[in-house]
Each structure stands twice: as C-alpha cells, then as structure tokens.
Amino acid sequence: MPVLSSQPIRAKSLTRANLEKPSPLLRSRMPNIKVFSGTSHPDLAQRIVDRLGIDIGKVVTKKFSNLETCVEIGESVRGEDVYIVQSGSGEINDNLMELLIMINACKIASASRVTAVIPCFPYARQDKKDKSRAPISAKLVANMLSVAGADHIITMDLHASQIQGFFDIPVDNLYAEPAVLKWIKENIPEWRNSIIVSPDAGGAKRVTSIADRLNVEFALIHKERKKANEVACMVLVGDVKDRVAILVDDMADTCGTICHAAEKLMEAGATKVYAILTHGIFSGPAISRINNACFEAVVVTNTIPQDEHMKECPKIQCIDVSMMFAEAVRRTHNGESVSYLFSNVPY
Secondary structure, eight states: OOOOOOSOOOOOOOOHHHHHSOOHHHHHHSOOEEEEEOSSOHHHHHHHHHHHTOOOOOEEEEEOTTOOEEEEEOSOOTTOEEEEEOOSOSSHHHHHHHHHHHHHHHHHTTOSEEEEEESSOTTTTOOSOOSTTOOOHHHHHHHHHHHHTOOEEEEESOSSGGGGGGOSSOEEEEOSHHHHHHHHHHHOTTGGGEEEEESSGGGHHHHHHHHHHHTOEEEEEEEEEEETTEEEEEEEESOOTTSEEEEEEEEESSOHHHHHHHHHHHHTTOSEEEEEEEEEOOOTTHHHHHHHSOOSEEEEETTSOOHHHHHHOTTEEEEOOHHHHHHHHHHHHTTOOOGGGGTOOOO
C-alpha cells in the first residue's frame, strides 16, 4: 500500500521568466487583430480602425473581364483574429460575393477566427415565406456566410431579429437606439413634447422602447400593401395633434411609406415631422420624394454610405455609428461582454 506524504504540495515557483512568458492558452485566446475592408463602405472601415488605433489590412479586390470577383489578401493572417467590414449596400450581389470570398480566403490562410462585420445585412427583408413559393433568402445568406467560414457575425438593427436564429454561429445584433436617443436630445429642442411614431406594425417594439426611454407617448400607422414597395392605405392609431412627430424605422428604400406617413401626420395636426432611420438605402425615386415631402430632417446612420445622398438632398443628416462597431470589435477581440452597447453609446 503506497504511503501518503504528509508534506503539503508546493506550487511551482513563479520566477520572472515564468511571469514574462505568456502561456500557450493565453496566446491562443488573444491572437493579434486584423481588420480588412471590402469595397462597399471603406469610409466606415477606416473610421473603425482609427478608433481602434490600428492600420487597415492590405487587400486588393478586382474583377476579371468576365466580371468574376478576385480577392488578394496582402498580408499574413495565420493565427490572427480577422474582422472583415462589408455592408449590404450598392451592388449588393457583388458585395456579398466579395465578402464570401474574403472570408474564405482568410479561413484557408489559417486565420484563428473570422468575423464578418455587416452593418446592413443583405436580403434581410426576405426573412419569411409570406406567400406561396416565396424564398427565405435571408436564411440562404446565413448559410452561405457559415459555409464560407465565418465564425461570428456583427450587424446592426436586423429587419427581423429572428434572423439571428438562421445562424448556427454567434450573431451580435447591435442597436442604433442609443445613438438615436442621443441625437433626438441634442437636435430636437421640443423633444419633450414629441410623439414617436412607427410607420408600420412591425416596428411597434422599436418605437415603444424609444418612447419609454424618452418618457413620451407613441403612435402607430397601420398600412396595407398591394405589393412590395407599394402602399395601399394607411390608418393612424394615436393622437399627434400639436406635437412634434418623430417617425422611427429600421430602413427606408424607395421612401414611399415614410413620405405617405409624414403626410398623414401633418393632416392629423403634427407641428413638425422628423424621420429617423437606421439604414438609408434610398433607391429609385427616394431622394426626389424626400425633397418634396414635409420633413424637417431625415436622419440616417452611416451603415450605408450617405455622402452622395446628402449632396442631393439637404434634409438628410447622418449619425456616425462607427464607434459602436469599433467597440464591439474591441470587446469581441478581448473576450468582453457586448451587451453594454445595447443601451449605451461608447465615448
């Protein structure tokens, strides 16, 4: 029978050499960080790396004569924590393909982790089978990102929050709400006498959250569509008389809905109408509609490039959300909680 020693077990002495030498576990959990930008929104990517205090990664994207996308990663990503910034705007299909190729290029070059930072998620409106033989394209995009090799997704204000469930990898869906609240308090002097309005029933949860935090009332516009991008009729639920109406929605494409909603609110007695939108897509007749509408201002975030839109329409104003994405990247890289960003704007 073995004899048990009565001597206490001594811990390995912590010499200066042991303290200065990082453990293999620490090195594997905290690899170096690389941020690459696709061609959809280089300005936002540059703002993110400026905030993080690092250089943007070297990457060359080009098209062959047959319009195939070619990507060349210009530096080593072996064992690195890689973030690729690419928004679903402009030439959406080309940008999505470019993102998938960049993810795959980094993955097969032995990147430790690849995170896709997608400020505006493409195909987010095709999130359910609302008519016979309709595709659920948002689920298809989720599958494509996973198959390409993405380990993590960071996005903002998904059109439908259940899109997070289409993924088998972690998804951080950031909210523009904290930045919107800050803008309202700083730029609308009469915000205490305002009413927050949702242009459709789907945005009721978003609107009630903002109204609660501002301690003001909210209203709802019920709309019926004949078909996509075409509104049949609208009914206002709530009292906006003699108040500043603030329309809040996650995105505006052709702007038919918000322009009709603004007319409805002015007819109902609102003194001023503002529109605050996370993703200002502004395709087709959107800019001319906004110019002819009764808005005091149409406020959007820079999840989509807005420089050209702002030149064409003086009513459009932009909220910079790059600091929220930069902080999400920093916290993800350091293994910290991201939930602080759901209700606060980082300084």
